[in-house]
Amino acid sequence: MAAAARRPLRVGIGGPVGSGKTALVAGLCRLLGGDLPLVVVTNDIFTTEDADFLRRAGVLSPERIAAVQTGCCPHTAIRDDIVANLDAVERLEADHPDAAVSLLESGGDNLTAIFSRALVDVQIFVVDVAGGDKVPRKGGPGVTHADLLVVNKTDLAPLVGADLGVMAADAADRRQGRPVLFTNLRRPDGAVEVAAWVGAQAAAWADAR
């Protein structure tokens, strides 16, 4: 623990394809980057696309972002064989000793994906309303065990016939009290609550040093 506490807090961000993981990372960089120096590792089945998105968005300088390819196996890279991600995040942290938080974005995957505890300290699972309001009820390790569940694209609920109340109730049932946040990450301030949660986690991590 003592050795681990000397490094930044590592936050995993997982979830299905298109749910808003990269938008969340961009939002967190924008909202947190001023106070908490960040580094970001992205995993994408199409490699550097996410990293390029973040660079283009201008939310983080390019040398603070690393892309890791996963050979068509995004869940393997965060759960079963994490060495490439560990290698990448350790190198970024060594190059940027000021970093307080390291964000690791998984490639889009299914509901069974979860980060190894050896790779991240806390993890966020991002699902979206457009995927159907049954997603929280279906459960899976991501929905049930992530330290924070984010339900994104709340603006689409009326368009896809999704009941946010049902999603909130099912999520509360599946997650036994672990936190859930509803977001619309297309709004400029869409990630404010998630940023506050990450900020609190980082403060607790720093206090444990």
Added chain:
Amino acid sequence: MLAARLGPGAVGLLVLADGRFPAGTYAHSLGLEEAVAQGRVRELADVTAFATGLLHTTGRVGAGLAVAAWRLAMAGADGPLWRLLDVECDARMPSPAQRLTSRRLGRQLWRTAARLPLGTTGRATVAPPDRLGAGDAGPHQPVALGAVCARLGGSDLDAALLAALGAASVVVHAAVRLLALDPADAAAAVAGLGPQIDRVAAEAVATVAAAAARVPAGDASAVRAPGVAAGLAAALAAAPAGGAPLLEHYAEVHARREWTLFAS
């Protein structure tokens, strides 16, 4: 039969050979993704041909370097000899992209394998090879593999065999995902390469052993003696050095592509 051949203490090596051993190889295709992108590999027969070509070129080189690393580990070699081996590796990999891949895989292998318990007849390296290399540091993959085999109590032939089998297996299993091959066909293809893998591994051992014939392997006390060090250095220099320009081309083009699924 396997257990009788392997004898006690082989489980560590079997764990190392297991496809689920977490060393990050699943994300690599060793040039196959680029060969597929260029339309040169389309079906199972092409994959087998690609793997055969790789085995007899970079596969042979990797097996020889793994044997050389095993010899250094067993002899209790110190820093200068490991650095010399590192240079010999670089000299056999003219493609910067291939060097990067080799060091990345070596770093990842060492990271996991260094945590395995020392084999009953194993030999821990005196000078850990994990800090080798300038810039993008870490041991080349064959260096890590040879050192790990020594650590687990394996032989020089084990190191060569795992190097050659590992390369063939990475290529064929990447093909399963790139070409949607029948996984049973893939398993059969790797097993079918067995005789060639055996031959490449045996030749790698013989080549290095011939050059190192004067060196008393396993004599840690003698490694600093000029004659012994010179013998080991000769063994390193004698490792196979064949090249595969098309694989180098694939590696360099792949490294510059925007849309790739695999890290090599």
